[in-house]
Amino acid sequence: MEVLIQKENIAVNVEAKDWQDAIRKAGQLLIDSDHIKEDYINQMIDGVKELGPYIVLTQGFALAHAAPNKDLVNQPSLSMVTLSDPVEFRSPHDPVKVVMCLACTDKVTHLDLMSRIAKKLMKENIIEELTKCGSSDELYHVIND
């Protein structure tokens, strides 16, 4: 089975000074692994500025993403960071400890990826479990095993 989040797209206990920085850190992993271009990060941040913190889907967890974009996204992909210090998005589900970035090229190519990650994330206490991971290896196994 194809992995949901590649090891190089995972980081734990990342320092972020605010919610924008948290999205940048999670997005930077996808830049470094050549999945997205920098402007995709700006669009994810602009999305929250414009539409509000609805991306904080549940207690402690934000799903950052921008509109599908073939020019800025090389292939559908996910990254995930856990934060050493939680950040506020001004959401009822603050503070946020886990940020996942979704990069998509269109509205359908990432469907299979999302359906599999959604199943993982609907598990009870999963956010707690993710924040307890002390290494990216450990988090990789929680997500992909």
Next chain:
Amino acid sequence: MNKPKIQCVCGFGCGSSLMLRMAIDDILKKHGLEAETFCGDVGSCMANQCDSIFISRDLAERIKDRANVPVIVIEDFMNAQEVEEKTLAYMNSLQ
């Protein structure tokens, strides 16, 4: 009655709305209910023909005054129990 069309809405119609749609699909299947589900973005969702809109609290504020179908607000997209209760309540309201 025809299958109801449920539109799941988020900012761009491809991320959180998709997670919600998948959760709803699972619930419908589990309870042997039939509905068509699809994703929309908050900017264009009002133009899509549907029978109900499932949406997060803060985005709901943007559309609730203009919507001419029931708007079901989901507080926590990953709370399986909340999504199940609200999906079933909506489906029951159609009977």
